[in-house]
Amino acid sequence: MKPKAYLFFILLSFSYFLGSSENYAQSTNLWADSSSQKKNYVMEIWDNSNGLPQNAVFAMKKDKSGFLWVSTEEGLVRLDGISSKVFDRGNYPIMKEQTYYTFYKSENGIWASGDRSIAFLNKSILKVIDCSSISQFSRIRAVFEDQEGRLLIGNSQGEIYRFENEQFVPLEFWKPVVNLEIQDFFQISQSELLVGTTSGLYKINIEKNTTKEVAPSSFSAMKVFGNSNHTYVFSPQEGIFRINEELQLEEAIPIQEVKDIDFNSLTLDTENRIWAGSLEGGLIFIENGEVNRFNYPEMNKYPIRGIIKDGSTLYLGTLGKGLAIVKPARVKQPNFEELQKKNIKALIQGSDSSIWIGTRSDGLFRIVGNKIDSWKEEDGLLTNGITTLATKEDKVYIGSSQGVSILDIGTGKFSAFFTKENGLKNNYVQAVYKDSKNTIWILTRNGGLHYIEENGTIQQADLPAEFERTRFVSILESKNGDMIVGSMSRGVFRIRDGVFIENQPLPLTPSEDIIYCIHEDKDGTLFFGTHGGLIMLRDGQFKSLKKQNGLQTQAVYSFTNDGKNGYWITNNFGAQFFSYQEFNLFKESTDDSFFIGSTLYDQSVGMPNSEANGLIFPAVARDFKGRIWVPTVEGVGIIDPSLQSSLEKEEIVFQWDELQYGDKKETINEEITIPEGIRMFQVSFSLIDFKNPSQYSVFYLIESKSDNWLPLKDQRFLFFNGLKPGNYTLKVKILRYGQQEAIYSLPIRVSASFFExxxxxxxxxxxxxxxxxxxxxxxxxxxxxxxxxxxxxxxxxxxxxxxxxxxxxxxxxxxxxxxxxxxxxxxxxxxxxxxxxxxxxxxxxxxxxxxxxxxxxxxxxxxxxxxxxxxxxxxxxxxxxxxxxxxxx
Missing domain, CATH: 1.20.120 (Four Helix Bundle (Hemerythrin (Met), subunit A))
Incomplete structure (x- = not known):
């Protein structure tokens, strides 16, 4: 890519995607850069491994309900952001053929044209018209529907037909004097159409029954695109032309600059910028007469045939790669090559706002503004594997498997070390922690619970003999000044003024009894992130939140209050968010089967890897701006909780989808009636969201049978068996970001047979x-x-x-x-x-x-x-x- 073109694209196009978001102490423009792994976008691929029947995409459009329809060689596919539904002749015999090549979107839905038929799509395939009588020696090329629902159909023999009263009638005033093929219909007014052909561009008036030549037969108008104010036509011999109000052609881009363009992919976005795919691979972006090219590394030169630009989301239909959905990352990554693909361990923010980052085998890093520094063994670090970090005044305490290294921030030199030789009970340091009295605590394996006195000497807390070899892994200073220490297999310890007070076991099995983190809320309730879930201790009573209650995994590595919206935990599947509303319901619930609503942040929204790291301290860092830094096995993810305030205002697009019983499928409208004798049926629905489909928690109940909301997780259908005749109401409750948004109801009448x-x-x-x-x-x-x-x-x-x-x-x-x-x-x-x-x-x-x-x-x-x-x-x-x-x- 030319430097000028790339810079232009970065500054203009992708700044639009990223908006005015902060740069997280790094470069403001983090998007597609084929020369590195740096990016702040997410690319989601749909292919024949996860939803598409085949990887060649011919056309794409969103229907009236919000579903994205994709045409492939092996059938039509409908996507809602989390699931796909394939429409082929095996599943839907109403279809006359398997492959449809072009889409035309009307006010009512989408018309898909194949070689011998056209199909009307909205939520499902609602109608199929057999066009074999007008395409015996040709193919269907274009479809148009006016406001009264009348159809015009053009074929490769240059013929245009009206479809009236279930019959095809030739358009009587369409009489071209040269042989041509219909390529495109484009509406310019209520009654006027532009007709693109292989031999000229024409305007027809379907009310006045007139035809007018716009461009001569020597001009091949293969694609007409744009909007009513900015209309363009493409000719493979001459280039891209703008059609002005007087229907005159004005050259926009000469063909020499876009010889490799795939004209099928030409589209105009809401900013009146032209997008297209290159036959040689990559994207072409045109604005103000300047042509720019770029390529996503993930696309690997696959030709792009279809493009939809919808707000900040880009849909790319390819030949061979399937469908790619590109969207801004909601979890950012630091723009430093040194941290890419690194296994990140402990993180912490210093008093000067710098971020300290430990790694598994690459040493220590410090981020200050747009600068990054690093220290390794050759710089004096005990070892390159960091397990824990703490800062005190102008020093950083770096724990590792070889002891504690103390770094003088001002000089950047190591000033001291703590090991078994000078006071540690064991060299493997699990946690270092600074309390409110500026005392540094050091936790090690095999019973080491140390603290450093003012004179710099290490003291060990007195512990009963039975705990001399206990492995301590986490620590927190409680509101009353006691030190709460979490261990492996021995529960919780309370230390006051360096003296052991008590030990309290947790209600966990030996394999689960690992306390990764400790949190105390404003009411004094303690929370323990363990290998057996989240354990709450309030008024001497324990309560558990486990996988069956809504956690993604049993292990909870960190627990963080963001101070704005709710709580965040990290685990092997990413970062999981719980709103204050949902978490308070958990705290007060007496039901052991209570299911908590949540939102998952994983690789689909920008996490470098969905597996966060545990058994480190601290396992996340919350900076002074409220952002949460999450260590993963392949880099750092940065979550800004404040962004959720705007995300929560986005509209929920919920659709009742399909009723299926036996081999019959019916589109659901306002209610459903189950025929007599039918006792097994399935009701499906969709939550249409291509930006973050994992933000929802879904529950359901059948009114008149139960009043308990049951979780659905990622399931978008309900199967019924043996429902007795009568009237019911199926209700679906949607929680987004852990807050109740809406309840959708569907009346169901189960018909009784004569015998019932x-x-x-x-x-x-x-x-x-x-x-x-x-x-x-x-x-x-x-x-x-x-x-x-x-x-x-x-x-x-x-x-x-x-x-x-x-x-x-x-x-x-x-x-x-x-x-x-x-x-x-x-x-x-x-x-x-x-x-x-x-x-x-x-x-x-x-x-x-x-x-x-x-x-x-x-x-x-x-x-x-x-x-x-x-x-x-x-x-x-x-x-x-x-x-x-x-x-x-």
Whole structure:
């Protein structure tokens, strides 16, 4: 790149990107410089490894909803900043072909043109028109839609058609006198269009039905671009021309200066500057008639076919590299080659505003304004590996694995050293720290808890014997003057006036019990960044914030209050921000499953590497301007929390996307209805943000089923299975930078099949009741029948038994009758004689006077009568006794 062109581009174009941001004690212009790694931009690549079906991009446009559409050889792709959705013939059979080459954006959406069809895009593919009848021997080249929704379609045979009432009608007043191909439509007024062709530039009026030649057939108008006030046309033979209000062509750039331009990529930004891609690779930038060229190192000479300049974001569609999104870095990096790709350890700011930076193996650095100094072993440093830093007055204490080096800031020379030979218990120094009394504390492995007295001698704090070999790693002076010391595996120590006060274990497993940092808030609540999450100690009670509660990782290397918006922690995934609002909710919550909203700052927003460094002290540095310096394994990231105030004002672009069930997909508008019988379906939505999609925390709930907000993390869809028929409301809550921004609601009606309707349920209930009644009746009838049969059987048996008894009784009676008859017969014969005798004697006595010849006297006859009666009495008694005996038997 020519020095003049590069300087111009840096000062003008990229100053626009960076705005008026401060330079963080370095050069103000940190952008694309192919000669070094210095940059303050972020490039995000979308290719076939992370969302695109193929790496050749033919066209790009943003639709009415805010989605970015990209055309590739293997289908259309819709991007929202964090995810992609591929539209191809396999997923969307409505498509007539796989590849679309040009986009035209109307007020309603995007028209994509392929060889044989055109498709209308807005959130999804809403309509596809088969154009094979007008492209049998040609290809579709251009599409235009007027305000009434009427379409004009041009093809490579030079024909223009209206599409009316689902039919193609030739434009009757379009009658070119030469053979040509339609290349482009460009609207200049409500009813007027410029038509770019391979043989001339024309103006047509679709209301007056007129055609006018603007440039002769010798002029090849391959691309018409710009806006209503600044309209340009490109000819591959002559260059770029501006079209003035009288439709006259004024040369802007001769073809000799832009022979390598890819005319498909020509575009005009909001500052009326021309952008284009070079066929040889790189970008072409034109302003005020001056052509400048530059190349991003990441693009590696890939041709750029499509460009969109949207505010401070640049979208580059390439042939072979996919889509590149270039945006200003929100995390800056110091503009010093010495710090690029270095493994950064402890950082601290001195009282003179200088920044001291330790590295893993490259020694010590000091930044003062635009100058950087360094010290290594050859300069007197004990070792090039720095673990901790502290400053006191005009001295810097540099801790390492070999002891402490003391640097005199004024002279730049090392004035003293502390090692095992002169007082340290162990040479491996974990932390050096200056308290409010200007006392320097030195923490080492194997039980070394030291402090330096005024006379420069080292003293060790008295510790119980059980802690003699404890590894101390972090330290903080509390508001009451006590020294709070964090250890590895032995919890927290409290030291007062150099004397051990107490040791308090943390509720962690042995592998998690590493206290990387300590923080005390204004209420006296202590926070410990550990290998097992963030531990809060308040009023003697512990509370944990872990990965399941919203931390990116279990390890918390640093904890910093920015004094403006909230708290920052660093971990293996970058820097994570929590607003005061969200953090206070965590502090007061009693729910162990509480999920905290946060924003992640990683490589996608400019961190040199997403892995911050831990087990160093201090693990971040907050400078006097409030900026947070974060050490990573590949350089320093600088975060300015004050920038969030403006970022929070940006509009959230939320879109309900698609309902999917079975093999059917439907675009979501205001509500959705699930057909009867469907119990498995998916609802998707999008948060459209190409600048910092990781700034959001998303939660959802299903109203009428639960009142608990559940986190979604990076997921942008919800899957439902077994939702009962009825009316529901799906709610999505969006938190940006940890602060609640909006809640979006979607009514969902799950239709009931006939078998799930109230009528069917009532009918089924009645039928069940009737069935139960009939079953009960049958059962009771059967039971009664069985009971009656049992009774009848029992009675029959009893009757049978009784009948047998009766038969026996009858037989017995017959027998007794015979006996009685015999008895009666016998007794009657026995009675007849004495009774006849007695009757005769009684007659004789009554008529005694008539019988003269009676030989016996009356007294004798009376005596015989009495004897006969006694005989009868004896017979009767005997009969009675026999009958009694017969009765008993």
């Amino acid at each position: 309707t109230l009528f069917f349920k009532i009918s089924l209930g009645l039928a069940v009741i009737l069935l139960i009644y009939l079953a009960l009746k049958f059962y009771l009838g059967l039971r009664l029948k069985n009971q009656l049969e049992a009774k009848v059987s029992k009675r029959t048996l009893e009757l049978s038994q009784t009948n047998e008894k009766l038969k026996e009784a009858v037989k017995e009676i017959e027998k007794q009758k015979e006996v009685l008859h015999e008895l009666t017969w016998n007794q009657s014969h026995l009675l007849r004689a004495p009774l006849s005798k007695a009757i005769g004697i009684n007659q004789l006595l009554l008529n005694y006077s008539k019988y003269q010849k009676v030989e016996k006297s009356k007294e004798e006859l009376e005596q015989e009568l009495l004897s006969s009666l006694k005989q009868v009495d004896e017979i009767l008694k005997d009969t009675f006794n026999k009958s009694e005996n017969l009765k008993k038997s």
